Amino acid sequence: MTPVHxxxxxxxxxxxxxxxxxxALRRRSDTVAALVFFVIVVSLFPLGVGPEPTLLRSMAxxxxxxxxxxxxxxxxARLFADDHHxxxxxQLLLSAVPLPLLVASKIAAHWLCSGLLLALMSPLLALQFDxxxxxxxxxxxxxxxxxPLLSLIGAxxxxxxxxxxxASVLLSLLxxxxxxxxxxxGAGAVDASNAGLGVAGHFSLLGAMLVVASFLAPFAAAVALxxxxx
Amino acid sequence: MNPVLELRQVACVRGLRTLFEGLDxxxxxxxxxxxxxxxxxxxxxxxxxxxGLLAPAQGEVLWRGxxxxxxxxxxxxxxxxxxxxxxxxxxxxxxxNLMTACVLGGVGTRRAEAIDALAAAGLGGRERAPARIxxxxxxxxxxxxxxxLSRGAALWVLDEPFNALDTAASAWLIGLITAQLGNGGxxxxxxxxxxxxxxxxxxxxxxx
Numbered sequence: 001m002t003p004v005h006x007x008x009x010x011x012x013x014x015x016x017x018x019x020x021x022x023x024a025l026r027r028r029s030d031t032v033a034a035l036v037f038f039v040i041v042v043s044l045f046p047l048g049v050g051p052e053p054t055l056l057r058s059m060a061x062x063x064x065x066x067x068x069x070x071x072x073x074x075x076x077a078r079l080f081a082d083d084h085h086x087x088x089x090x091q092l093l094l095s096a097v098p099l100p101l102l103v104a105s106k107i108a109a110h111w112l113c114s115g116l117l118l119a120l121m122s123p124l125l126a127l128q129f130d131x132x133x134x135x136x137x138x139x140x141x142x143x144x145x146x147x148p149l150l151s152l153i154g155a156x157x158x159x160x161x162x163x164x165x166x167a168s169v170l171l172s173l174l175x176x177x178x179x180x181x182x183x184x185x186g187a188g189a190v191d192a193s194n195a196g197l198g199v200a201g202h203f204s205l206l207g208a209m210l211v212v213a214s215f216l217a218p219f220a221a222a223v224a225l226x227x228x229x230x
Numbered sequence: 231m232n233p234v235l236e237l238r239q240v241a242c243v244r245g246l247r248t249l250f251e252g253l254d255x256x257x258x259x260x261x262x263x264x265x266x267x268x269x270x271x272x273x274x275x276x277x278x279x280x281x282g283l284l285a286p287a288q289g290e291v292l293w294r295g296x297x298x299x300x301x302x303x304x305x306x307x308x309x310x311x312x313x314x315x316x317x318x319x320x321x322x323x324x325x326x327n328l329m330t331a332c333v334l335g336g337v338g339t340r341r342a343e344a345i346d347a348l349a350a351a352g353l354g355g356r357e358r359a360p361a362r363i364x365x366x367x368x369x370x371x372x373x374x375x376x377x378x379l380s381r382g383a384a385l386w387v388l389d390e391p392f393n394a395l396d397t398a399a400s401a402w403l404i405g406l407i408t409a410q411l412g413n414g415g416x417x418x419x420x421x422x423x424x425x426x427x428x429x430x431x432x433x434x435x436x437x438x
Contacts, residue, residue, distance in 0.1 A: 006307075006336055006337070006338060007332070007333045007335075007336050007337055007338035007339075008338075011333055011338065012333055012334050012336070015329075015330055015333040015334060016330070016334060019319070019322065019326070019330050022321075022322065022326070023319060023321045023322065026321040026322075027321055086315060086316075086317060086318060086319060086320070087313050087314070087315030087316065087317035087318075088317045088318075088319060090283060090311070090313050090317065091311075091317050091331060091334060091335070092334065093283060094281055094282070094283065094306050094309060094311050094335075095303075095306060095334040095335065095336070096303055096306050096307040096334070096335055096336025097303065097334060097336070098302075098303055102334075229283060230283070230284055230285065
């Protein structure tokens with residue numbers, strides 16, 4: 001008989017994290033699609049509004065942030081839906097690892113393949129809006145702080161809408177209003193930087209929201225998953 | 231001896247219909263329970279209740295005398311549930327799927343052990359094939375290979391394990407289940423056909 005040894009919590013979390021990243025790597029089209037969507041939406045604005053530098057500079061933060069919200073919605077719908085479809089979600093619910101931790105691990109993998117890439121892409125897009133280097137830096141940092149929040153909050157909505165018909169529309173309706181504070185402080189930081197004001201307050205608030213959400217969102221999403229799987 | 235798995239006055243309601251109610255059941259180590267019943271009779275619902283995926287409308291499910299919803303991960307460590315779907319990721323290979331399932335189920339698995347398990351399931355040489363290109367029967371075999379590595383689990387809950395399996399695989403699975411029962415495990419399964427177990431295997435049948 002083969003010796004059976006127990007796998008710990010950490011081993012399970014790492015395993016799920018690696019699994020999700022591996023799937024994302026083998027299915028790059030999904031990740032790339034969200035990224036291209038982000039670039040196109042942002043690029044449409046200078047074309048539509050016209051080459052007025054002051055106008056572009058003032059609207060850049062809002063445009064980039066709204067595009068980031070929409071782009072993150074694209075991949076969110078599949079955060080749990082794919083697992084639900086092939087039956088692996090049931091196995092996650094019955095795992096020896098506590099479900100909130102597994103959910104946190106999935107969220108982390110999701111952010112690496114969506115939010116992080118959006119944030120890294122943003123300086124390139126800032127060029128189209130003639131943002132100053134300092135404002136570009138602030139935009140990127142605000143996205144780095146804010147996009148994990150989008151994944152965390154979105155995971156609750158994704159968990160609630162698992163297995164529901166028309167889930168993606170419902171998900172947008174549920175989650176986009178909850179993104180408003182992130183949008184206000186994320187875009188607000190860049191505005192403040194444009195106006196020559198300090199950005200520490202905005203970053204602190206985004207950071208505080210991130211800390212609270214990292215703690216609460218996995219639990220909320222785990223409870224939501226158990227409810228939607230009944 | 232106290233029963234390890236016990237159902238007390240369990241009722242199942244799906245939508246507005248009551249599928250069954252007042253169901254009492256107790257299982258000892260080494261017992262096999264086969265559920266049968268017409269389509270929609272609630273076989274899968276009962277299995278999901280045994281695992282804690284579905285809360286009973288009434289009554290309670292006890293594991294070693296404690297309610298399973300208070301045990302959660304402690305109970306999950308002793309449980310293997312194989313649902314109707316094979317629970318495989320299309321983009322991962324058979325080997326990756328098996329190892330992920332085992333680690334998440336709390337069973338640490340070395341690569342060599344997983345390869346041996348797949349070979350025992352009749353998938354020798356197909357370890358690296360992505361699950362996408364496997365046939366229904368082969369997908370089922372990958373899912374069932376987990377049982378080889380989960381001999382330590384006290385409770386196996388299998389939903390239609392014989393579906394899509396050929397005779398060789400069915401015989402292999404019967405052997406696995408018989409060995410597990412011999413080791414004091416409990417096995418609950420659903421099956422439309424009666425399963426040709428040895429007469430020595432105590433097979434209880436519950437018709438819903």
